[in-house]
Amino acid sequence: MTLPSKENFSEWYHEVIQTAEIMDVRYPVKGLYVWFPFGFKIRQLVYSKLREIMDREHDEVYFPALIPETELGKEGEHIKGFEDEVYWITHGGLTPLDVKLALRPTSETAMYPMFRLWVRNHADLPLKVYQIVNTFRYETKHTRPLIRLREITSFKEAHTVHKDFEEAAEHVKKAIGFYKEFYDFLAIPYMVIRRPEWDKFPGAAYTIAFDTIMPDGRTLQIGTVHHLADNFARTFDIKYEAPNGEHYYAHQTCYGISERCIAALISVHGDDLGLVLPFEVAPVQIVIIPILYKGKEEAVMEACRKLAEKLKAFRVVLDEGEDRPGAKYYKWELKGVPIRFEIGPRDAEKGVAVVSFRDEKRKFEVPLDEVDEGKVLEWARELKQRLRNAAAERMAEKVKFVENTGEIEEWGGVVAVYLCSDEDCGHSVEEHGKSLLGWFEEVPDWLDLEPEGKCVVCGREGRLAALAKTY
Amino acid sequence: MTLPSKENFSEWYHEVIQTAEIMDVRYPVKGLYVWFPFGFKIRQLVYSKLREIMDREHDEVYFPALIPETELGKEGEHIKGFEDEVYWITHGGLTPLDVKLALRPTSETAMYPMFRLWVRNHADLPLKVYQIVNTFRYETKHTRPLIRLREITSFKEAHTVHKDFEEAAEHVKKAIGFYKEFYDFLAIPYMVIRRPEWDKFPGAAYTIAFDTIMPDGRTLQIGTVHHLADNFARTFDIKYEAPNGEHYYAHQTCYGISERCIAALISVHGDDLGLVLPFEVAPVQIVIIPILYKGKEEAVMEACRKLAEKLKAFRVVLDEGEDRPGAKYYKWELKGVPIRFEIGPRDAEKGVAVVSFRDEKRKFEVPLDEVDEGKVLEWARELKQRLRNAAAERMAEKVKFVENTGEIEEWGGVVAVYLCSDEDCGHSVEEHGKSLLGWFEEVPDWLDLEPEGKCVVCGREGRLAALAKTY
Numbered sequence: 023m024t025l026p027s028k029e030n031f032s033e034w035y036h037e038v039i040q041t042a043e044i045m046d047v048r049y050p051v052k053g054l055y056v057w058f059p060f061g062f063k064i065r066q067l068v069y070s071k072l073r074e075i076m077d078r079e080h081d082e083v084y085f086p087a088l089i090p091e092t093e094l095g096k097e098g099e100h101i102k103g104f105e106d107e108v109y110w111i112t113h114g115g116l117t118p119l120d121v122k123l124a125l126r127p128t129s130e131t132a133m134y135p136m137f138r139l140w141v142r143n144h145a146d147l148p149l150k151v152y153q154i155v156n157t158f159r160y161e162t163k164h165t166r167p168l169i170r171l172r173e174i175t176s177f178k179e180a181h182t183v184h185k186d187f188e189e190a191a192e193h194v195k196k197a198i199g200f201y202k203e204f205y206d207f208l209a210i211p212y213m214v215i216r217r218p219e220w221d222k223f224p225g226a227a228y229t230i231a232f233d234t235i236m237p238d239g240r241t242l243q244i245g246t247v248h249h250l251a252d253n254f255a256r257t258f259d260i261k262y263e264a265p266n267g268e269h270y271y272a273h274q275t276c277y278g279i280s281e282r283c284i285a286a287l288i289s290v291h292g293d294d295l296g297l298v299l300p301f302e303v304a305p306v307q308i309v310i311i312p313i314l315y316k317g318k319e320e321a322v323m324e325a326c327r328k329l330a331e332k333l334k335a336f337r338v339v340l341d342e343g344e345d346r347p348g349a350k351y352y353k354w355e356l357k358g359v360p361i362r363f364e365i366g367p368r369d370a371e372k373g374v375a376v377v378s379f380r381d382e383k384r385k386f387e388v389p390l391d392e393v394d395e396g397k398v399l400e401w402a403r404e405l406k407q408r409l410r411n412a413a414a415e416r417m418a419e420k421v422k423f424v425e426n427t428g429e430i431e432e433w434g435g436v437v438a439v440y441l442c443s444d445e446d447c448g449h450s451v452e453e454h455g456k457s458l459l460g461w462f463e464e465v466p467d468w469l470d471l472e473p474e475g476k477c478v479v480c481g482r483e484g485r486l487a488a489l490a491k492t493y
Numbered sequence: 494m495t496l497p498s499k500e501n502f503s504e505w506y507h508e509v510i511q512t513a514e515i516m517d518v519r520y521p522v523k524g525l526y527v528w529f530p531f532g533f534k535i536r537q538l539v540y541s542k543l544r545e546i547m548d549r550e551h552d553e554v555y556f557p558a559l560i561p562e563t564e565l566g567k568e569g570e571h572i573k574g575f576e577d578e579v580y581w582i583t584h585g586g587l588t589p590l591d592v593k594l595a596l597r598p599t600s601e602t603a604m605y606p607m608f609r610l611w612v613r614n615h616a617d618l619p620l621k622v623y624q625i626v627n628t629f630r631y632e633t634k635h636t637r638p639l640i641r642l643r644e645i646t647s648f649k650e651a652h653t654v655h656k657d658f659e660e661a662a663e664h665v666k667k668a669i670g671f672y673k674e675f676y677d678f679l680a681i682p683y684m685v686i687r688r689p690e691w692d693k694f695p696g697a698a699y700t701i702a703f704d705t706i707m708p709d710g711r712t713l714q715i716g717t718v719h720h721l722a723d724n725f726a727r728t729f730d731i732k733y734e735a736p737n738g739e740h741y742y743a744h745q746t747c748y749g750i751s752e753r754c755i756a757a758l759i760s761v762h763g764d765d766l767g768l769v770l771p772f773e774v775a776p777v778q779i780v781i782i783p784i785l786y787k788g789k790e791e792a793v794m795e796a797c798r799k800l801a802e803k804l805k806a807f808r809v810v811l812d813e814g815e816d817r818p819g820a821k822y823y824k825w826e827l828k829g830v831p832i833r834f835e836i837g838p839r840d841a842e843k844g845v846a847v848v849s850f851r852d853e854k855r856k857f858e859v860p861l862d863e864v865d866e867g868k869v870l871e872w873a874r875e876l877k878q879r880l881r882n883a884a885a886e887r888m889a890e891k892v893k894f895v896e897n898t899g900e901i902e903e904w905g906g907v908v909a910v911y912l913c914s915d916e917d918c919g920h921s922v923e924e925h926g927k928s929l930l931g932w933f934e935e936v937p938d939w940l941d942l943e944p945e946g947k948c949v950v951c952g953r954e955g956r957l958a959a960l961a962k963t964y
């Protein structure tokens with residue numbers, strides 16, 4: 023079974039998800055998928071990093087998955103943003119429920135009635151919590167594993183409460199820093215973009231998103247950070263007593279990352295042979311393949327075993343299976359194993375192995391006594407740097423800067439323009455078959471563009487903005 | 494705020510859950526609760542152990558939370574067991590769904606249609622997976638945090654597939670071993686009991702349960718292991734090709750533990766002052782409390798800091814807060830901190846600390862240079878042994894052996910009787926205000942009773958059985 027070429031991205035993605043055993047797409051409900059053991063291990067490794075970052079200054083909590091209609095409906099903008107896609111529980115057994123329950127689409131309205139009880143005094147602030155939970159959306163559009171789901175299985179949502187707008191705004195910057203660290207760890211390039219007013223989170227003052235560029239030129243939103251001002255605090259009556267004895271409404275932020283981070287990991291780094299994983303998140307980090315010839319098995323196996331033993335701090339597989347070496351290469355390439363050793367009879371005799379990295383064609387010989395943990399970690403660092411650079415280069419090629427709205431439509435990828443803050447100009451650029459992602463908060467190092475210029479529509483002062491077809 | 498005495502167990506439990514910050518019971522839907530940061534840390538520590546045990550021979554997976562009515566209804570016995578308590582999703586937004594979706598009450602019917610695709614050949618067996626997920630029950634009875642919930646937030650469910658009945662039966666024994674290890678780790682005594690036919694898991698061939706005894710004498714089911722025979726395999730068509738080329742239905746097991754393990758942890762070990770936690774699962778393992786007198790702060794604080802530094806491999810809090818020592822003792826006792834050090838000016842001078850353990854009244858002096866990681870681990874082991882012994886002793890006192898059914902009703906705790914396997918005898922003993930838990934698979938070491946004797950009803954050969962009021 024061969025994968026479709028990655029140039030047919032949609033088919034490639036669908037196939038690699040199933041054959042590399044990330045998710046089983048055969049579950050009998052549209053938009054719901056099963057995490058295979060292998061995929062779940064990637065999830066664990068990726069989310070361990072996310073937890074590590076969050077744990078530095080958030081407490082992990084868990085709020086219920088069921089939200090009463092009365093709470094969900096309290097914040098007017100918020101419910102308008104979600105009402106078409108909420109799953110409603112109307113019956114327990116055969117009994118109709120008095121108050122309908124929503125399956126959480128996100129947890130603001132589950133958490134904030136409790137925050138009202140948790141926050142009384144300025145000493146209770148800032149409050150910073152997060153949870154990693156399943157959330158639900160009744161998606162009517164085309165669904166796709168890890169990208170557009172009816173059950174988002176792995177939503178990391180953080181929620182913070184602050185004394186005023188400024189402190190919350192400072193925290194928004196910090197949250198952006200957390201997410202940068204996370205995506206840098208995964209070697210996934212991103213654009214940090216402030217969404218236009220009409221595309222911000224329902225109930226937020228402003229929304230800053232992380233978008234990455236998929237191989238087909240469409241963008242994938244892989245993280246969002248929202249400043250909620252005191253909008254929800256007023257609705258849910260979250261007030262605190264300041265040192266001066268006065269009571270003020272708190273200001274809040276929330277920010278989230280879902281399993282789309284894994285969709286990006288697969289899509290951004292993968293190739294025609296399958297997954298390409300950074301060392302840190304690979305379920306199998308190193309594979310050792312013995313090249314056996316009759317009568318010389320023992321020396322080869324001994325060299326392989328010694329090497330596996332030496333590297334046991336890592337997730338190593340010594341593939342002793344009966345497949346031919348070619349079939350083993352194929353299998354472990356599909357699974358994205360970053361480092362491969364092959365040892366044949368002559369290598370064993372010479373005390374060397376042939377090494378190759380998942381992202382490169384070349385093979386080279388290395389003396390076995392030079393291979394140790396330090397060496398492997400050095401290779402892992404170099405691999406990540408290569409992955410990151412290659413990904414950034416591919417993404418840069420998908421971004422085209424235009425000075426004329428007439429050129430927006432024809433470009434297959436992301437279009438960069440200068441755009442002023444006028445809403446009419448914003449809506450006007452959206453008339454060319456692409457959505458306005460918003461304005462760059464900062465221009466990525468892999469885009470050679472200035473942050474400011476004349477608005478492509480009206481010619482006034484503008485800032486760099488991006489347009490794209492989105493997932 | 495003082496806790497009610499643990500003799501009023503129900504009030505004590507409710508209060509300790511809230512004031513020790515395990516769960517916030519003020520969420521605005523009956524039967525749903527919020528995990529506080531402190532409670533969630535206990536959950537993490539407890540479930541890490543459970544994961545460690547499972548990971549030895551199961552793969553972790555994740556199956557969807559939503560099960561179509563068509564699948565849930567396939568196994569006749571199974572659906573009969575759950576139909577009154579399933580939450581039904583009938584609408585997505587305002588749109589009625591074509592096929593109603595159940596919120597999983599447990600995942601057999603989500604998993605087994607996929608197992609049909611995963612199991613083809615004898616080489617695919619045994620298949621062993623687990624997941625830790627939220628499950629849902631529309632509870633109409635009195636709900637209680639961690640015990641009787643509408644959203645079980647932390648259900649660890651394992652599912653295995655085997656070639657025949659015997660292999661599955663062997664695996665049932667192994668699963669019992671896993672659960673024993675887990676509860677021994679938590680120092681929670683248990684009874685391993687085979688449920689009567691009329692109380693087994695819907696769709697199972699037989700069910701073996703772990704029951705513990707709560708302070709009020711009622712029992713709490715804290716784990717179950719089910720042999721499913723080929724009942725579900727026939728329904729979901731899970732067949733494999735044997736080496737002889739024939740196709741056979743597979744045999745299955747499933748076994749689960751929920752956050753009731755934490756309810757047991759709290760209830761079995763706690764006392765009038767609050768939580769009492771084994772060292773390994775305490776969010777704060779060691780607290781150091783400086784006893785400060787004006788002018789002598791520096792030497793005391795320095796001794797405290799040095800001690801905290803020396804023990805930093807553990808979860809240590811040096812409580813530098815402004816509360817008086819008594820208030821600090823109270824606070825950390827409530828949170829179940831296993832080991833407390835106090836250091837005052839004279840102690841600092843002498844190079845000693847006063848040590849006390851959460852489960853004991855005594856305090857004793859220890860030279861600071863004798864305190865190291867090894868010493869702490871030794872104390873932790875002794876503490877766990879004491880907790881386990883004390884709990885077993887209290888439980889043994891709640892079990893009464895009777896030779897006359899007339900004595901069943903009046904006893905407030907668990908009643909042990911000999912009972913034959915005749916269903917009529919089983920139903921007959923249940924006429925005295927208690928449920929028949931079933932027959933002991935093995936008699937616990939803390940119960941001094943023989944496994945076999947004459948049936949309390951009919952006088953024929955019987956085995957030791959237990960009756961109780963249950964949670």
Ligand SMILES: [Zn+2]
Pocket residue numbers: 441442443444447477478479480481482484
């Ligand atoms: Zn303009």
Ligand SMILES: [Zn+2]
Pocket residue numbers: 912913914915918948949950951952953
């Ligand atoms: Zn009998």
